[in-house]
Amino acid sequence: MSILINENTKVIVQGITGRDGSFHAKKMIEYGTKVVAGVTPGKGGSKEHGLPVYDGMSEAVKATGADASIIFVPPAFASDAVYEAADSGVSLIIIVTEGVPVHEMLKLDRYLRSKNIRYIGPNCPGLISPGKSKIGIMSADIHMKGSVGVVSRSGTLTYEVVYNMTKAGIGQSTCIGIGGDPIVGTNFIDALTLFEADPETTAVAMIGEIGGSDEEEAAKFIKTMTKPVVSFIAGRTAPPGKRMGHAGAIISGTSGTAEAKIRALNEAGVEVANTPQGIADLLADKILAGAKK
Amino acid sequence: MSILINENTKVIVQGITGRDGSFHAKKMIEYGTKVVAGVTPGKGGSKEHGLPVYDGMSEAVKATGADASIIFVPPAFASDAVYEAADSGVSLIIIVTEGVPVHEMLKLDRYLRSKNIRYIGPNCPGLISPGKSKIGIMSADIHMKGSVGVVSRSGTLTYEVVYNMTKAGIGQSTCIGIGGDPIVGTNFIDALTLFEADPETTAVAMIGEIGGSDEEEAAKFIKTMTKPVVSFIAGRTAPPGKRMGHAGAIISGTSGTAEAKIRALNEAGVEVANTPQGIADLLADKILAGAKK
């Protein structure tokens, strides 16, 4: 098993005729992902990488029975593409698009949750279950099939972590990039919950960064988990207040600094690595020890 | 048991200082319903029938732990009252108000469903579980505790039916008036589902009327029920098209006439009485026969 996706997940690429959509559709197909169709309004009836292109999600899902959609659509049109996906019957939506206004996300989030549709992102690299399926933009070759779940708010930092894991012989069950925007569809707790329930996952690496309170919330949840979690938090040296205003702190009751996050994680019994490479070392210990936290 | 409400249900009356709100709050208290508070913005801190009045639902629910709310608020303010109830934590809302615009109802319905809040009405008399609780405006004295569930789109017509049932010695588990507006929170199928699952209910009387397709949909559902259902449909003599436009028929695929509804019910094995009194006779047969349909 793996979380959210597997070798049978059928995917539609929304915005498949765009530059990024086309490029990554090809990469996903090459990886073995079951990409079944593309959607670009006005391009219905054409082909892209041998796949049928439809004008709308509704007909594409009817024709293919797709389960998931990945969105490569410019910010101004992204939310409409997501609403369309939500109404089409897919149960998983990955929003790669960067730059969706937060007020759009508030509405979209409310809508998708009310329909019990899982979404990941926006502004995220997607997810990969090595050897099974990749719905995202990460380069596949650094991954290796295994039993560690990886969840991260960051893109290249995750590659760095995964690269070091793979080099150290530590494979991954699923790697999921949840995106760093203020409003995201799947947060750390959501991913941790799924990993905790996944029999194929034995440990989790959580890669956080400054801002918000998602890591602090996750720390509380980790206390209830049976599987070991290790972590890395980026942004210890980031200047304070560069991303977070005052209201943020009043609302979340946390400063959102790396220190606050690391403290919360340590209190929950999570070891936090000093460097991205350090994650692999911590995992090696946990896995060698066959440790139950 | 009974459906939706019982002797422990704690109720808040929204609009308790209004004419109707005050009158029916008193009647409900007299019946033994656990009315715990009233809400009227601006009247917080006062008393009505010895009950505390609050400015807002949120504080009222916090103070009383109420489960349900009944709304006696004029149409122009009713939807805001319902949103407020929805955000306060109650799980059941009865909207007595008549004349809420249908576009308000579309939004309200979507909102309440997304929060998994059950609502009844609008433009409905509410519900009563004889001997336990009454959250509504029906006169209590015609009811008798028993094992027949009654569900109806109409007010006085239901009283007529119930009156005849009680006269014939046939008591009721719960009587629920779902309201006759185009958009209602609880429809026939919802009520039938609850009655089917209620161990205290042994048979159901369903009182419908012309318009819409709720009775036709219910007929399909009744085929799957184990408990006997009898019915009466009002409006055989109503002039066609007085309430339903052409688009209605295209949308629902039914003419919405009494004939169409009776046919659908008969096909589902439901006996349909010719008169409101007839319901009691049909039920007497079913109950005497201890019949499993």
Added chain:
Amino acid sequence: MKLHEFQAKAIFRKYSIPVPEGSMALTPEKAAEIASGFPGKAVIKAQVHVGGRGKAGGVKLSSGKEEAFATAGTILGMDLKGLIVKKVLVEKAIDIDKEYYVSFAIDRAKHMTVFISSIMGGVDIEDVAKKSPESINKSYIDPFTGLKDFHIRPFLKQAGLDKDACAQASKIIKNLYKIFLETDANLVEINPLVLTKDNKVIAADAKMDIDDNAMYRQQEIYDMVKDELEAQPEHQAKQKGLSYIKMEGNIGCIVNGAGLSMATMDIIKLYGGEPANFLDIGGSSNPEKVKYAMQLLMGDENVKVAFFNIFGGITRCDDVARGLISAISELKVNFPIVVRLTGTNASEAKEILKGSELIFEETMIGAAKKAVGLVAR
């Protein structure tokens, strides 16, 4: 509350939906004057709330001022399925290339707004639905998100419009949705939505039905329909808190509650009679209301007997009785009155009514039989 085509088109104009040039006329003179205001032929359309106006002869083409005068004269005063035509819409005839159907309505079962479209416009959409259901598109619109481009795209594609016409049609449909929301409509419909030979998209017809419950916040529309509305006995009754619909029979009904009113009519029919009306006096009735209800019955010359059916709950039977007494004493009621009262304060009511010439019955069935019997004599 249905709007006339000319009223709906006035709203369309306000929302930038193109409609043919033209306006409403009450007389042949005015119709001729309007028709002479533009070149080419004129279409003269009866403004009455009946379906299939065209087939019934309520829509006619005319050439020139004189013919417009004559045609309008024929249509004005015409009896269309029981309604007398008092207004016509005189419009410049348009060069039709293709006809489509678009509408927004409320799906009661799905609790959603539905956008209905078809490339087979200009004919009765119910017939299209029966004969070629595949040509009808339905898109459900979540109240949360509203209308989105993806709801419209399938229709635009099927319609085979070019880029320019697509933009026109798309704008029309979006504005139609805006009208639907902002006027609290149950239905807004364009049938046909026309593509002209010079590639213009135009609403050739317009249908709107406004939610009566929302009239309190639709002052502009209320002002538009006010005169016609206030002339209706149904509306006058509503102003007094009564719901009244005239029918063709001779047994006048006065009942509390809509469902019980319908059931009362049904039971009259069941026992061989014909109801003269639907009349729901509502809850918490005061004596004045009862009196007014009796006046409505007396205004209908068909009524031969009155049937009072009151189930007291919120409505108190003694209130109804008092109204009845005052009605009998003040009005010259010239038909027998069968009374059935049950529920709250029924015995007090009977006390009040003792000695009157009313005919009492204990049950609905009994009362219905009695009323039918009285008419049959």
Added chain:
Amino acid sequence: MKLHEFQAKAIFRKYSIPVPEGSMALTPEKAAEIASGFPGKAVIKAQVHVGGRGKAGGVKLSSGKEEAFATAGTILGMDLKGLIVKKVLVEKAIDIDKEYYVSFAIDRAKHMTVFISSIMGGVDIEDVAKKSPESINKSYIDPFTGLKDFHIRPFLKQAGLDKDACAQASKIIKNLYKIFLETDANLVEINPLVLTKDNKVIAADAKMDIDDNAMYRQQEIYDMVKDELEAQPEHQAKQKGLSYIKMEGNIGCIVNGAGLSMATMDIIKLYGGEPANFLDIGGSSNPEKVKYAMQLLMGDENVKVAFFNIFGGITRCDDVARGLISAISELKVNFPIVVRLTGTNASEAKEILKGSELIFEETMIGAAKKAVGLVAR
């Protein structure tokens, strides 16, 4: 994107939120002129994006034209927590009776808009939150329903306003919410919201922060902030697809991805160095971007060494290498460059860079240690 008080107040005016009379001045002359335009005292407020302006001496009262001139002269050019004051807002002083706090912000964890209010306004709301959290009300607003009266009522009641003042405050709060939505704000805040001695409710201060992601649809606001924005090196970098934040250290960083950029800074610090900047060149980098990044580093005189950390994925290492080669050849780089390249086309990149004076390292840790070592010498 934070707005200055005078900019936010211009928007407030557009939405009928009352603010004190006054306007912005760039010079003492202009400040004196504005102050002489109204009777009574004037408040002169530094327009800089720092908290606690008042305590730091950036807000002062003055009487009459001359004093306004002098006071504005003191504030203009003042260094407030590292920022030089270039603009002041000159306003008519108001007679304060009570001070409140109201704001709308986005709660990231709850995924909702939150209306925050307090009857303890005029002071730092973070202090209030710490010292008397019970005085802060939070109402969560569903994006579906928007702001409703019941969200506001508890604040109005607590504030003890009379009916008239309630109506004023309620209107202000509703319009503030409208601004929040329509300007794509992350935050709109009034602190203090003032009740004057003559029972008027006025926004004495105004804070707004606009979502950068929404700038494409906020043209009016963009025009408002454009000049100041375009003067910032961070913004110039963003226009070229780079994300740049200057810091105080001497090791210049060029990295792809925000998370990896932060981690790179962290690791520099971990090994005893100080990063000179955050610089994320983003995905799919072209050689021009790399060259521009190098120029940014050269523009910072503190930089003693550059640390390239590229994890190839979408970013191709050979592209970065080409950019680096052209940067070295065209610009006179006067500091050593430590390069760490991994991932897509890393070997091709190394081929391209062979023979250059770059210092290669295989790992982040190795590269960081090397960079720190070079600076230490």
